Amino acid sequence: MHVLMVGTPADGSGSPAARLERLGHDVTCVATGGEALGVYQEADLVLLDLDLPDLDGLEVCRRIRAFTRIPVIAFTDSGTELDRVLGLRAGADDCLDKPYEFRELVARIEAVTRRMPPREAAREFLTVVTIGGLRVDAASREVLVRGRPVDLTRKEFDLLYYLARNSEKVVSRQRLMKEIWGDPRSLEIGSRASRTVDTHVSSLRGKLGDSAWIRTVRGVGFRLGHG
Numbered sequence: 001m002h003v004l005m006v007g008t009p010a011d012g013s014g015s016p017a018a019r020l021e022r023l024g025h026d027v028t029c030v031a032t033g034g035e036a037l038g039v040y041q042e043a044d045l046v047l048l049d050l051d052l053p054d055l056d057g058l059e060v061c062r063r064i065r066a067f068t069r070i071p072v073i074a075f076t077d078s079g080t081e082l083d084r085v086l087g088l089r090a091g092a093d094d095c096l097d098k099p100y101e102f103r104e105l106v107a108r109i110e111a112v113t114r115r116m117p118p119r120e121a122a123r124e125f126l127t128v129v130t131i132g133g134l135r136v137d138a139a140s141r142e143v144l145v146r147g148r149p150v151d152l153t154r155k156e157f158d159l160l161y162y163l164a165r166n167s168e169k170v171v172s173r174q175r176l177m178k179e180i181w182g183d184p185r186s187l188e189i190g191s192r193a194s195r196t197v198d199t200h201v202s203s204l205r206g207k208l209g210d211s212a213w214i215r216t217v218r219g220v221g222f223r224l225g226h227g
Contacts, residue, residue, distance in 0.1 A: 001113070002026045006036040006060070007049030008075070016047075019102055033060040040064050041139065045109065046072045049098075050087060058090040059182035065091025066162065066179050067138060071112040075100070090182075129164040132226040134213065136164045150207050155180060159200050163214065163224045172221035173197045 003025050005017055017027045028043070030036050033055030040046055046064060050057030061072055074092035076083040087095040093112045096105065129136045133146035141157055143150040152160065158180050163171060176197050201222060205211040215225040 001044045002028070002042060003045045003047060003109075004036065004040055004043035005029045005047045006033065007031060007052045007057070008047065016102060016105065023106070033057065036060055037063055040070065041068070043070060045113065046070055047075070047105075048072055048092070049075045050083070051077050056182070058086055061087065061090040061092055062179070062182045063158075066158070071115075073105075073108055073112060129161070129167075131164060131167055131224060134164070134208070134224075136161050145208055145213075148209075152204070152207060156200055156204050156207070160204055160208075163222060167224040170217045170220045170223045175221070 003020055005027060008016060008029065017029050020027050028039065030039065031053065033052045036046070036048070037060060048057060048061055048064075050061070052060065057074065061074060064070065064072060072092045074087040074090075074095045075098050076087060076095060077098050084095040084097070093115070094108050096108060128138070135142075135144040136157075137143070138161055143152055143157065143160065159176065162176065162179055181196065201214055201216075205214055208214075212225045215223050217223060
């Protein structure tokens with residue numbers, strides 16, 4: 001199994017990474033959330049320290065969960081029930097307090113992997129979504145409109161892919177803020193959060209070349225159309 005360890009030091013023969021390797025696992029260690037978001041697609045399991053130097057670990061967890069079912073075990077420093085609950089609500093399959101016993105970590109890994117779907121199912125979100133002349137490839141993060149490549153920012157791609165995956169329904173601004181920006185707060189018209197969603201939708205429409213690709217459902221949210 002390929003394990004991605006995020007934010008956990010890999011130094012020393014007694015480190016969790018080294019001990020997992022001795023159990024037969026392939027282990028990749030990264031220090032930051034940004035690095036994790038670039039490589040998690042190749043992992044079968046993510047061990048995620050929520051205390052990261054660059055990004056909120058909860059946001060990293062939400063981002064991973066938005067695109068894949070790969071199991072995630074999160075680690076928190078505080079030892080409080082609230083932090084464990086927040087980790088689980090962010091999409092973690094399990095949450096451990098630090099410091100932890102290695103044997104307990106192995107037991108938790110065995111528990112979540114027993115529930116793990118087949119590799120293909122775990123990666124089912126990392127597929128190509130094609131709607132009309134729009135093609136969104138989550139694995140390569142490439143977008144084509146009638147064969148024309150479209151250059152998008154990370155958030156623009158995440159927004160478009162989320163709408164494409166949910167093309168059969170209207171997606172509210174609140175849902176987009178929670179899934180794409182990791183912010184579940186309510187949105188008032190004209191608020192900063194509301195403007196964030198609207199600005200990205202407007203930018204996407206311009207880059208896709210037709211405002212009909214993303215339709216506004218007044219008072220509800222947005223849905224993907226056919227340009």
